[in-house]
Amino acid sequence: xxxxxxxxxxxxxxxxxxxxxxxxxxxxxxxxxxxxxxxxxxxxxxxxxxxxxxxxxxxxxxxxxxxxxxxxxxxxxxxxxxxxxxxxxxxxxxxxxxxxxxxxxxxxxxxxxxxxxxxxxxxxxxxxxxxxxxxxxxxxxxxxxxxxxxxxxxxxxxxxxxxxxxxxxxxxxxxxxxxxxxxxxxxxxxxxxxxxxxxxxxxxxxxxxxxxxxxxxxxxxxxxxxxxxxxxxxxxxxxxxxxxxxxxxxxxxxxxxxxxxxxxxxxxxxxxxxxxxxxxxxxxxx
Numbered sequence: 001x002x003x004x005x006x007x008x009x010x011x012x013x014x015x016x017x018x019x020x021x022x023x024x025x026x027x028x029x030x031x032x033x034x035x036x037x038x039x040x041x042x043x044x045x046x047x048x049x050x051x052x053x054x055x056x057x058x059x060x061x062x063x064x065x066x067x068x069x070x071x072x073x074x075x076x077x078x079x080x081x082x083x084x085x086x087x088x089x090x091x092x093x094x095x096x097x098x099x100x101x102x103x104x105x106x107x108x109x110x111x112x113x114x115x116x117x118x119x120x121x122x123x124x125x126x127x128x129x130x131x132x133x134x135x136x137x138x139x140x141x142x143x144x145x146x147x148x149x150x151x152x153x154x155x156x157x158x159x160x161x162x163x164x165x166x167x168x169x170x171x172x173x174x175x176x177x178x179x180x181x182x183x184x185x186x187x188x189x190x191x192x193x194x195x196x197x198x199x200x201x202x203x204x205x206x207x208x209x210x211x212x213x214x215x216x217x218x219x220x221x222x223x224x225x226x227x228x229x230x231x232x233x234x235x236x237x238x239x240x241x242x243x244x245x246x247x248x249x250x251x252x253x254x255x256x257x258x259x260x261x262x263x264x265x266x267x268x269x270x271x272x273x274x275x276x277x278x279x280x281x282x283x284x285x286x
Contacts, residue, residue: 004030010059020070030078033063083114107171178232203231208239
């Protein structure tokens with residue numbers, strides 16, 4: 001099982017360069033970073049975990065800039081977003097960012113796709129939270145057109161792009177889909193709570209699921225695999241990568257029994273000394 005990590009990197013924590021170097025030297029598989037552009041102080045949206053919102057949510061580094069630093073000082077470390085708030089981005093610019101990071105890292109990038117829980121943050125970006133899933137689906141289709149091998153136009157409900165020269169291309173080869181154009185782009189995992197819409201989105205435009213905390217994986221896997229096969233996707237099913245997991249030997253053994261090959265462990269949003277102590281504790285799982 002591959003053991004990756006995630007952390008809220010901020011202006012007060014360990015730096016991206018130091019963390020990336022330590023992760024690669026210690027043998028961890030990857031680093032995933034979350035995204036929040038800002039947190040409006042009105043705080044009308046409740047924190048999904050309950051209680052007050054932790055301060056690191058309003059201090060996060062831009063994940064693409066931080067991961068670019070991590071890519072420059074490592075050779076093997078996987079790099080991912082956990083997650084990118086796709087609806088809050090211009091899709092043409094985001095397609096370029098993702099393809100560039102994948103290219104300069106030698107194909108090590110994973111695009112984690114999320115829909116967002118903070119309505120005030122989304123509203124400042126002009127996003128109607130009620131339509132966010134449809135917006136993300138449309139954005140992903142537009143980006144796939146820019147990632148295609150040949151100039152490809154796209155016209156959707158929320159955006160369009162003319163057939164264009166758009167390089168660099170993501171490193172990962174297109175994935176076949178029965179009755180549909182190949183799936184282009186970097187490795188893509190969709191985060192969120194299991195439900196019919198989420199499972200359909202995974203099967204349509206992603207390579208797998210990024211369940212936060214690993215909740216509901218065993219119950220959801222059979223249905224996810226059924227939806228995957230009905231969508232004409234090859235193989236036994238999508239990748240499932242439990243995310244932001246607080247580990248224990250029993251929990252990781254359970255994931256292994258389910259056939260899960262990668263788990264992302266949560267690191268504290270802390271200074272260098274505390275983060276390195278946590279990595280020492282997690283070393284038993286490598």
